[in-house]
Amino acid sequence: MFDKIKKRLIGLKKYPIGAEHYELYEEIGQGVSASVYRAKCLDNDEIVAIKVLDFERGNCDLNNVSRESQTMILVDHPNVLKSHCSFVNDHNLWVIMPFMAGGSCLHMLKAFHPEGFEEAIIATILREVLKALEYLHHHGHIHRDVKAGNILISDQGAIKLGDLGVSACLFDHGDRQRARNTFVGTPCWMAPEVMEQLHGYDFKADIWSFGITALELAHGHAPFSKYPPMKVLLMTLQNAPPGLDYESDKKFSKSFKQMTASCLVKDPSKRPSATKLLKHYFFKQARTNDYIARKLLEGLPTIGDRIQTMKQKEEDMLAQKKIPDGQKEEISQASFCE
Amino acid sequence: MPFPKIQQRERERGKFSVCLLSTIHSFIQISFIHSAAKQSIAMKGLFKSKPKTPVDLVRQTRDLLIYADCNPDSRESKREEKFATLSKLLRELKQILYGNSEAEPVSEACAQLTQEFFKENTFRLLIVCLPKLNLEARKDATQIVANLQRQQVQSRLIACDYLEANIDLMDILVSGYEDPDMALHYGAMLRECIRHQTVARYVLESEHMKKFFDYIQLPNFDIAADAAATFKELLTRHKSTVAEFLSKNYDWFFAEYNSKLLESPNYITRRQAIKLLGDILLDRSNSAVMTRYASSRDNLRILMNLLRESSKSIQIEAFHVFKLFAANQNKPADIIGILVANRSKLLRLFADFKPDKEDEQFEADKAQVVREIAGLEPREN
Numbered sequence: 001m002f003d004k005i006k007k008r009l010i011g012l013k014k015y016p017i018g019a020e021h022y023e024l025y026e027e028i029g030q031g032v033s034a035s036v037y038r039a040k041c042l043d044n045d046e047i048v049a050i051k052v053l054d055f056e057r058g059n060c061d062l063n064n065v066s067r068e069s070q071t072m073i074l075v076d077h078p079n080v081l082k083s084h085c086s087f088v089n090d091h092n093l094w095v096i097m098p099f100m101a102g103g104s105c106l107h108m109l110k111a112f113h114p115e116g117f118e119e120a121i122i123a124t125i126l127r128e129v130l131k132a133l134e135y136l137h138h139h140g141h142i143h144r145d146v147k148a149g150n151i152l153i154s155d156q157g158a159i160k161l162g163d164l165g166v167s168a169c170l171f172d173h174g175d176r177q178r179a180r181n182t183f184v185g186t187p188c189w190m191a192p193e194v195m196e197q198l199h200g201y202d203f204k205a206d207i208w209s210f211g212i213t214a215l216e217l218a219h220g221h222a223p224f225s226k227y228p229p230m231k232v233l234l235m236t237l238q239n240a241p242p243g244l245d246y247e248s249d250k251k252f253s254k255s256f257k258q259m260t261a262s263c264l265v266k267d268p269s270k271r272p273s274a275t276k277l278l279k280h281y282f283f284k285q286a287r288t289n290d291y292i293a294r295k296l297l298e299g300l301p302t303i304g305d306r307i308q309t310m311k312q313k314e315e316d317m318l319a320q321k322k323i324p325d326g327q328k329e330e331i332s333q334a335s336f337c338e
Numbered sequence: 339m340p341f342p343k344i345q346q347r348e349r350e351r352g353k354f355s356v357c358l359l360s361t362i363h364s365f366i367q368i369s370f371i372h373s374a375a376k377q378s379i380a381m382k383g384l385f386k387s388k389p390k391t392p393v394d395l396v397r398q399t400r401d402l403l404i405y406a407d408c409n410p411d412s413r414e415s416k417r418e419e420k421f422a423t424l425s426k427l428l429r430e431l432k433q434i435l436y437g438n439s440e441a442e443p444v445s446e447a448c449a450q451l452t453q454e455f456f457k458e459n460t461f462r463l464l465i466v467c468l469p470k471l472n473l474e475a476r477k478d479a480t481q482i483v484a485n486l487q488r489q490q491v492q493s494r495l496i497a498c499d500y501l502e503a504n505i506d507l508m509d510i511l512v513s514g515y516e517d518p519d520m521a522l523h524y525g526a527m528l529r530e531c532i533r534h535q536t537v538a539r540y541v542l543e544s545e546h547m548k549k550f551f552d553y554i555q556l557p558n559f560d561i562a563a564d565a566a567a568t569f570k571e572l573l574t575r576h577k578s579t580v581a582e583f584l585s586k587n588y589d590w591f592f593a594e595y596n597s598k599l600l601e602s603p604n605y606i607t608r609r610q611a612i613k614l615l616g617d618i619l620l621d622r623s624n625s626a627v628m629t630r631y632a633s634s635r636d637n638l639r640i641l642m643n644l645l646r647e648s649s650k651s652i653q654i655e656a657f658h659v660f661k662l663f664a665a666n667q668n669k670p671a672d673i674i675g676i677l678v679a680n681r682s683k684l685l686r687l688f689a690d691f692k693p694d695k696e697d698e699q700f701e702a703d704k705a706q707v708v709r710e711i712a713g714l715e716p717r718e719n
Contacts, residue, residue: 017558055606055609055651056650056651062563062610066559066560066566066567069559069560069563070522070564074473074477076474086560087557087558088559088604088605088606090605091605091649093559138438139477140481
């Protein structure tokens with residue numbers, strides 16, 4: 001009963017419109033035309049994340065920006081990152097979102113688990129991501145950019161799928177569109193049918209990316225992540241699907257390998273839906289948010305400090321004239337937009 | 339499409355035939371097998387709820403909407419239960435219309451659903467009761483409404499007939515922009531309804547049209563953007579209706595457009611407005627309006643201010659409207675006067691004026707505009 005009331009109160013909470021109600025702190029993320037800051041809402045002293053998008057920078061399409069802001073404000077699922085509100089401030093759009101103190105899974109891998117997470121952690125994270133996909137697919141949305149970099153962790157260990165920046169709606173325009181046919185996403189995680197651009201693609205493209213993300217969480221990086229984008233495309237189309245077949249993957253269970261393999265089938269119609277996949281035996285070992293908080297977050301410096309350290313590390317490497325790994329990957333990990 | 343109707347009647351008759359067959363005709367071997375088979379289906383039905391037809395689903399939805407509409411304060415628990423069922427029903431209806439991640443929609447089922455939906459007032463009830471539903475149910479309802487606009491029954495868009503007879507529903511949808519909780523749902527529904535030309539004409543000619551100039555500038559970006567999308571749809575979709583509207587309402591419309599949108603202090607309003615103005619004026623069906631617009635010195639003054647903005651995107655869009663003033667072969671004297679007086683400033687501006695991406699058409703247009711302005715002679719009046 002108490003939970004119900006609390007839920008309603010949270011639902012009723014309004015976030016003020018206007019830059020003067022917020023105080024920006026350090027930058028915690030950066031994209032092509034947007035930066036994300038930690039900030040405080042001065043009306044209620046709550047820490048939030050603010051995505052500041054420059055309308056004048058990059059190839060920023062107003063229609064896409066509007067659609068994303070609407071999708072994110074109408075989202076209501078514990079595993080999908082929503083926005084509280086958005087408003088225009090000078091040349092910029094400010095999108096107010098919950099602050100995810102744990103940062104992204106990609107960040108967590110790079111900084112503390114370069115060899116990948118252990119299986120129970122992976123199962124817990126992936127189950128939450130699947131719930132998010134089930135919800136989005138039900139509403140006709142294809143996320144189109146599922147990857148560790150878009151899986152966020154809250155200070156309580158809750159998992160949210162974020163960045164609907166390139167998501168598309170199959171139910172747009174009141175009609176079920178047969179399929180989408182645009183080249184969108186990030187090469188390493190992109191399903192073969194998205195790359196081919198032949199017959200279009202649907203919800204199942206997210207299931208492929210989900211499978212790649214599983215490998216990413218297991219190994220600390222996505223397959224082919226060290227190669228340039230064109231090479232990644234060729235390898236995805238020509239090679240057998242990647243899987244849990246490293247020497248070090250012997251530690252993983254059979255059900256994990258099966259689950260991953262069922263997502264990474266080149267024929268999209270043979271991949272399971274999110275709903276069906278949720279029933280897979282592998283997810284029986286998934287644990288609670290507390291478990292994630294305990295295993296991944298305990299004793300960590302704050303996200304701002306962590307990002308500072310990482311930037312410092314990359315600068316030091318640049319000074320030594322070595323291309324940092326991160327930058328190499330950045331090239332093949334940049335998202336394509338419509 | 340007579341087929342689905344027949345099928346449906348067969349199914350309804352089937353309910354009675356189970357008991358009839360089993361009591362009267364059971365001594366006939368064939369019938370006996372037949373009825374046994376049917377009975378086993380009926381038995382199963384006891385344990386697993388029988389799949390409802392689209393028509394049943396719509397009727398049940400209607401009953402619950404009527405309840406929701408006229409029982410504002412009945413007992414809490416009973417009410418919650420009914421609303422939960424209603425949400426479930428809307429979800430089922432949506433799945434019939436759109437399919438799900440496993441299956442595509444079936445056109446017969448869609449047609450049956452659509453016909454039943456518009457037969458009585460289910461559509462109106464859904465719109466009126468929308469604020470009482472929870473967020474997920476509202477989203478499902480919005481997608482149902484959007485889809486119904488395109489469903490053909492016996493090759494007719496019956497949604498259009500229904501809306502023409504219930505055009506006051508548009509008043510509810512438009513005023514949704516004044517309620518932040520409803521704006522995005524009613525807005526999306528409205529945009530789908532104005533796909534029908536007669537409905538769009540009603541909204542264009544109504545008093546609502548004036549309100550859009552304010553809705554576009556609402557502080558919530560998501561709502562303002564939605565209103566802007568609807569405004570654009572109204573002014574670009576149905577060419578002949580738009581041309582008629584603009585010539586009849588020229589004076590007040592462009593006075594508002596200039597002062598409220600193009601001269602708005604809000605960057606994004608100016609940017610969207612100048613883009614839309616270009617789309618409107620450059621459309622061939624609006625050529626009369628374009629000629630009129632490009633003959634006014636007040637309009638020229640506003641456009642020249644937009645050309646000087648610090649925002650590149652606004653400058654580029656402003657150029658596409660400005661070029662109409664320069665290219666006009668029957669320029670009024672005062673327009674020539676202004677262009678001549680500002681000639682050197684304009685030519686300097688255009689000298690290093692180009693979009694981020696290379697654009698041949700833009701370069702050609704610019705060259706022509708530069709030629710026109712350079713060759714102008716002030717005319718004696």
